[in-house]
Amino acid sequence: MKVLICIALLVCGVTAFRTQSTGVKGRLLCGTKPAVGVNLKLFDEDNGPDPDDVLDQKTTDSDGNFLLTGSSMELTPIDPELRIFHDCNDQADPCQREWVIRIPAKYITNGPEVKEIMDLGVLNLEVELENESRSCAH
Incomplete structure (x- = not known):
């Protein structure tokens, strides 16, 4: 009986x-130029001990275009975010x-x-975002 209950709980x-x-x-x-070869990662951002899941990662093409898609199996709704790693308007700062x-x-x-894919349109990476950070390892 205990085995059946355990199996039922596992299946649920x-x-x-x-x-x-x-x-x-x-x-x-x-x-005014395409941002070529920019690293992009689509994540499911997770809180707590569960690490973030990489859903897709690519670099921009010769025109600066990108398309990332991915999926994850989760109990709760996923929290997707796009992370863009670039050197535009960087003034040789580290990372x-x-x-x-x-x-x-x-x-x-x-x-x-x-x-339905979210279309960000055209973004100019020269802009300095108030909450942007730096990444040396991605």
């Missing part, structure tokens, strides 16, 4: 987790500038396939 726990997906696209500039852009919940899809 596993089915409570659900796959959720998200995506983001856009174009990055550094001034890279890091921008963090949160993806709104309306761009989270239940299931492994993204239904």
Whole structure:
């Protein structure tokens, strides 16, 4: 009987987790030129002891364009964010500038396939964000 109860609890726990997906696209500039080869990571930001999950990572193409999509199996809603690591307008400071852009919940899809991708449009990386940080290891 105890074995059956344990199996039932295990099955219920596993089915409570659900796959959720998200995506983001856009174009990055550094001034008037495409920001080529900029490192981008799409994360599910997790609080507590669970480390952040990398959903996708890429670099911008020769025109500064990017598209990242990914999914994660979680019990609670995912907290997606795009992290952009760049050297635009950097003045040779150590490490890279890091921008963090949160993806709104309306761009989270239940299931492994993204239904609506957030379009950031064109962003100029020369801008200095008030809450940006620096990252040496990414």
